[in-house]
Amino acid sequence: MDKTQVIYLILFSVSVLLIMVSLVFVLFSVFNKRRMKFIIEKQEAEKQAEIEMAKIRIENQENLLKSISWELHDNIGQLLSVSKMQLSMLPEQPTDLSRKMVNDTLDVLSRVLEDVRSLSKSLNTDSVGFMGLVKATGFEIDRLNRIKFLNAKFNITGKPFPLKNDDEIVLFRILQELISNVIKHAKASEFELHFHYANNGLVITAQDDGIGMDISKEHYGIGLKNIVSRIKFLNGSIDFHNKNEGGVLTSIKYTIKDPDVMNA
Amino acid sequence: MAIGLMVFFIIDNLIQRDFFTNFQFHTYLVSTLILIYIVTVILLQIMKSDIIHEYLRSKSFWISLGLLLFYVPFLPVIITFEFMVVNFEIKNIITLFLIMVMNFCFIYASLWTKHR
Numbered sequence: 354m355d356k357t358q359v360i361y362l363i364l365f366s367v368s369v370l371l372i373m374v375s376l377v378f379v380l381f382s383v384f385n386k387r388r389m390k391f392i393i394e395k396q397e398a399e400k401q402a403e404i405e406m407a408k409i410r411i412e413n414q415e416n417l418l419k420s421i422s423w424e425l426h427d428n429i430g431q432l433l434s435v436s437k438m439q440l441s442m443l444p445e446q447p448t449d450l451s452r453k454m455v456n457d458t459l460d461v462l463s464r465v466l467e468d469v470r471s472l473s474k475s476l477n478t479d480s481v482g483f484m485g486l487v488k489a490t491g492f493e494i495d496r497l498n499r500i501k502f503l504n505a506k507f508n509i510t511g512k513p514f515p516l517k518n519d520d521e522i523v524l525f526r527i528l529q530e531l532i533s534n535v536i537k538h539a540k541a542s543e544f545e546l547h548f549h550y551a552n553n554g555l556v557i558t559a560q561d562d563g564i565g566m567d568i569s570k571e572h573y574g575i576g577l578k579n580i581v582s583r584i585k586f587l588n589g590s591i592d593f594h595n596k597n598e599g600g601v602l603t604s605i606k607y608t609i610k611d612p613d614v615m616n617a
Numbered sequence: 618m619a620i621g622l623m624v625f626f627i628i629d630n631l632i633q634r635d636f637f638t639n640f641q642f643h644t645y646l647v648s649t650l651i652l653i654y655i656v657t658v659i660l661l662q663i664m665k666s667d668i669i670h671e672y673l674r675s676k677s678f679w680i681s682l683g684l685l686l687f688y689v690p691f692l693p694v695i696i697t698f699e700f701m702v703v704n705f706e707i708k709n710i711i712t713l714f715l716i717m718v719m720n721f722c723f724i725y726a727s728l729w730t731k732h733r
Contacts, residue, residue, distance in 0.1 A: 358704045365694060365711055372690040373718070380660070380682065384672055387664045395670075 407586040411523060422476035430469050437462045471496050475529070486521040487513050487548065490528055494546065502536055503544050503561075511550030516609070523583050524557070524607060527591075530580050531559050531603060539563025541600060554608040565595040622648055642699050649688050656681045656688075676730045683722025687715045 440459055475496065481489045487509065494507040516524070528546070535544055541563030549556040573581065584591045589607040596602050626644045659681050668675045691712070698708055 358707060361703050362707045362710065365697075365707060366714075369690040369694060369711055369715065372693070373686055376685060376689055377682075380685070384664065384669065384678075388669050388672065391667075391669050 404586060407582045411526070411583060411586060414526075415522065418476045422473045425469050425473040425476070430466065430473065433462060433466045433469065437466065468496075468499075471499075481522050481525045482518050485515055486525055489521075489525055490546065490548070493525075493529065493532065497532060497536075497544070503542050505544045505546070507546045507548075509548040509550070511548075513548070513550050516555065516607070520587055520607070523587055524555075524605075527580050527583050527605065528557070528559070530576050530583075534576055535559075535561050535563065538566065539601065554606065557605040557607070558602065559605075560596065560600060560602045562598075562600040565599060566593065566601050568593045568595060568601075618651060622651065640699075642695075645695065646692075649692055652684065653688055653692075656684050660685075671731070674729075674731045676726045679722050679726035679730060683719040683726070686722065687719035691715055 437459060440455055440462065443455055471492065475489070475493055484492065491507055494505045497503065497505040515521070532544070535541055539561045541561035543562045545560050547558045549558070580591060584605065587607055588610065589605060591606075592604050594602045594604075622644070625647055626641070629641070629643045659677060663669060663672055663675060663678055663681075668678070672678045694708070694711055697703070
């Protein structure tokens with residue numbers, strides 16, 4: 354090959370290489386970009402499906418609780434009322450002792466009736482929607498104090514405003530689950546619930562003086578998993594913290610998605 | 618498309634080419650363009666499908682890449698050779714290199730990609 358031919362060879366090789374490199378570069382960059390988009394879309398779809406699943410699960414649970422509430426109110430409540438009525442209609446007994454026993458039973462029945470009614474109210478989401486989150490929570494705290502298992506306190510700062518009805522129900526269920534966890538596992542004697550209403554949402558803190566908990570996510574039971582999935586549904590956040598002096602401090606942050614709801 | 622290419626080949630040979638002595642430049646050009654078009658369509662299909670998630674492990678991606686890497690750079694080379702007097706050896710060296718690249722892609726496709 355003479356000099357001109359060598360120059361030709363170099364020229365051709367360089368141009369061929371250039372075309373190849375640019376082709377590979379363009380192809381891979383376009384494919385990688387599309388791949389990233391695909392992954393993001395897939396993640397979004399999975400997140401959406403998860404939220405939908407949580408929604409369906411919560412709806413199912415609500416329906417179940419509602420039917421239990423109706424059952425308590427319409428069936429067991431009625432039966433207890435009838436028993437109370439029949440006991441009241443008993444003829445006068447000869448001895449004072451028997452009369453006293455009947456009166457005691459009547460008292461017990463009255464208390465049971467009251468408890469069944471309050472339980473029925475707290476299970477039914479309609480009543481939560483009707484009363485609002487603050488009143489329903491106060492009702493729940495009263496119930497907690499009434500069973501004398503622990504000393505519960507409830508306080509509010511900021512100006513309370515109504516949240517979206519569905520969100521109030523979900524928040525109420527989270528609080529119920531938290532309270533139930535405290536009763537079942539914490540071995541606490543004091544429980545304090547605090548609502549702080551801010552401009553953009555609500556911060557709920559709950560603390561007890563119990564034995565604390567294992568806050569690693571791997572050891573979450575069904576109750577805590579339920580709480581986390583409900584919080585995810587609300588797009589809020591939850592944080593568990595073991596206090597130095599014992600007990601758990603739980604803080605829930607709920608941010609309003611649509612500020613117009615506040616005025617609704 | 619194949620029938621169209623065949624008709625084009627016959628007409629091209631009837632008008633200006635001698636089938637037995639000359640390189641079928643026009644037919645080669647048209648068929649290369651058709652091939653590049655088809656490969657581009659396949660690559661676009663890969664982009665729009667779920668294969669994009671793991672496209673490096675897709676056979677059709679590597680085969681398409683091999684074909685593109687041969688035919689696209691070879692197109693200007695063959696055009697230049699058609700109109701310029703250049704040593705035939707240079708063409709052979711470039712062709713050999715491009716064939717090696719294309720076959721590397723094919724080997725990769727057959728050895729290290731997912732079987733359906």
